[in-house]
Amino acid sequence: MTQISAPLRPTMYDVARRAGVSIKTVSRVVNGEPGVRPDTRVRVDAAISDLGYLRNDGASQLRSGRTDTIGLVVEDLANPFYSALAGAVERVARRHRHLLLTGSGEGIADQERSITSAFLARRVAGLLVVPTASDHAWLAQEAAAGTPVVLLDRPAQGVAADTFLTDNEGGVRSAVEHLVAHGHRHIGFLSDDPDFWTAARRLDGFRTATRSLGLRSDTVAMGPHSPDSVAAALRAWHEQDDPVTAVLTGNNLVTLAALRGMRLAGLRLSLVGFDDFELADLLTPAVTVVAQDPASMGEQATHLLMQRLAGDASPPRTVVLPTRLVVRESGRPTS
Amino acid sequence: MTQISAPLRPTMYDVARRAGVSIKTVSRVVNGEPGVRPDTRVRVDAAISDLGYLRNDGASQLRSGRTDTIGLVVEDLANPFYSALAGAVERVARRHRHLLLTGSGEGIADQERSITSAFLARRVAGLLVVPTASDHAWLAQEAAAGTPVVLLDRPAQGVAADTFLTDNEGGVRSAVEHLVAHGHRHIGFLSDDPDFWTAARRLDGFRTATRSLGLRSDTVAMGPHSPDSVAAALRAWHEQDDPVTAVLTGNNLVTLAALRGMRLAGLRLSLVGFDDFELADLLTPAVTVVAQDPASMGEQATHLLMQRLAGDASPPRTVVLPTRLVVRESGRPTS
DNA sequence: TTGTAGGCGTTATCAT
DNA sequence: ATGATAACGCCTACAA
Secondary structure (H helix, E strand, O other): OOOOOOOOOOOHHHHHHHHOOOHHHHHHHHOOOOOOOHHHHHHHHHHHHHHOOOOOHHHHHHHHOOOOEEEEEEOOOOOHHHHHHHHHHHHHHHHOOOEEEEEEOOOOHHHHHHHHHHHHHOOOOEEEEOOOOOEOHHHHHHHHOOOOEEEEOOOOEOOOOEEEEEOHHHHHHHHHHHHHHOOOOOEEEEEOOOOOHHHHHHHHHHHHHHHHOOOOOOOEEEOOOOHHHHHHHHHHHHOOOOOOOEEEEOOHHHHHHHHHHHHHHOOOOEEEEEOOOOOOOOOOOOOEEEEOOHHHHHHHHHHHHHHHHOOOOOOOOEEEEOOEEEOOOOOOOOO | OOOOOOOOOOOHHHHHHHHOOOHHHHHHHHOOOOOOOHHHHHHHHHHHHHHOOOOOHHHHHHHHOOOOEEEEEEOOOOOHHHHHHHHHHHHHHHHOOOEEEEEEOOOOHHHHHHHHHHHHHOOOOEEEEOOOOOEOHHHHHHHHOOOOEEEEOOOOEOOOOEEEEEOHHHHHHHHHHHHHHOOOOOEEEEEOOOOOHHHHHHHHHHHHHHHHOOOOOOOEEEOOOOHHHHHHHHHHHHOOOOOOOEEEEOOHHHHHHHHHHHHHHOOOOEEEEEOOOOOHHHOOOOOEEEEOOHHHHHHHHHHHHHHHHOOOOOOOOEEEEOOEEEOOOOOOOOO
8 A cells, every 4th residue: 555645744753763863852953952962963954954844833832932923014015105114024023033924904993903813813922013993902902911012103092002103293394394495385285084193193283383484274175185186175275365385295195196186277386295205206396205214114113122022121112203305396486 | 929920821721711611612612613502602702801812823723734824925025016916915815814924035045945934834824936036946845845836927947836927028019019009110128137037028028029020129228227327228229320219118117217317318218118107197208108917916826825725736827917008108209 | 512632743841 | 962751722533
């Protein structure tokens, strides 16, 4: 009789038999532990490569309790902001010999939570979360249960965890000041839906900045925006007695809608966009933007997470990352 | 004495004690297996939520042998092409109740391999790989060892695995035909480094298409390209007796370099770019492109992988995805 | 419907 | 320097 079976993966036991040692010695070699004579080590290594042995991390993790895996929950992996973030997170994690599980919550609270639960069931060592939903008490519980959690881009209500934020207000203020320096006195703000935390911060920033500079601060159109709705807002702003001469957008999606809306409306106002984007410099005029740095955010957040995993139990930190005003042409007066 | 300790995660055993049942009954409830009286189920569920119990998937996996996790290895997660791919992969995986591990090989063969090994050590159920390195015999071994492997965007030498490719030749041909329809008779091709498999295919496609249409096919500049090198190539092409009137680029990076290079050289040739990009329609002129569909590739590939996991053992499939010519303005003659 | 026994592959502990 | 043994938390197989 011929034994027909799927080619099973060898275990430490198989390696041990082939090398003529005990399973514990194999374990020592696999994990680079000391206390193995060089020649036995060689014999074991030979057996390992002969057999094509690969340690079963699952078993290792069950016994040791460490998984060397972190989880990242974002809104949408395909979104450039989050993919830049994810790329940086993975790079840092890899440097620390950790693997990365990723999931897209798609802005749905339940989905965000179920992904997180799945990660926790995998016993991830730590969690990086861009919190969308409003209530995150459950996240707080997890953090308390011993899994370090780092929040990205937005805080979570009632969760005292490490948090990395962008200086939204400061970014908007720098944009407003830039426009004012170019002589603009009436600026329109195309805000995204202020239910989003970042949108609300930027809206706040706009109101504060305009007020403190003595400008009108009632010129706001709420999103989400389509080119059509932007065109309508632009026309209304333009036909006022004291017309809007410059527009500030709440994020990159709104900037695109604004660009298309201007074309639709046949109006060319000055513009500063929140979020940089590829090709901003090739448009006519080249678009001045407030740039965030998602890669840096991901990098710093993962670094801190790794410190937490290494035992750092200091109080939760909140880091606010600066924005950068990338001056191109679109802030200048158009006429 | 007060017992001071980190809050440990409860196990099935703890739940069983609290509910007054055996561990096996808890297992049945947790896994939704039949054969549990409704009222016991209720008692167990209560104990689970009281204790905040979450199954240890690692232990489950060790025993059952199934990990419900797949691995995705790309070149760079932050690259829009791959992040669109990754987003789609994760969505399909999630629908099949699988988790996704992601890693960036960064075009380095060793790194690609070590990430793959790490995934395999985690005993991923399946692997999606964008193969960069030339030699992938080891990948073939893994496929043979029982882990389904699906190749993305490029084939791997000597690996008979499911493969999803883009119709690179066809895409280039459609671009050339478009330019010819606009009266162009001498087209320049800005190729990326033909060491890359996709770049070589597109270069091949260009030579075949131009030859079969009776055009000159010797007008090729090899990349990688900077705006400067593009400007130089453009000038050389322009100063010939039979000047190049239209340019075709090998991928989105080259397209950007071409756009900037044209500006540098002060030359406005007609252009068709390989790969679509955000804002292509807002440039002046709007850029005509050959669009790939990474999301569709990721989706289809993950579907097939899930079929393989479900037991489909039919011969390896190679799927060639069509490109789409997105006609905008830049293919028209410029003068 | 419910429970008992054993083992998945590894690492921790303790011995030799 | 090396090995025997137990245990990690769960699921499979089988029994009651």
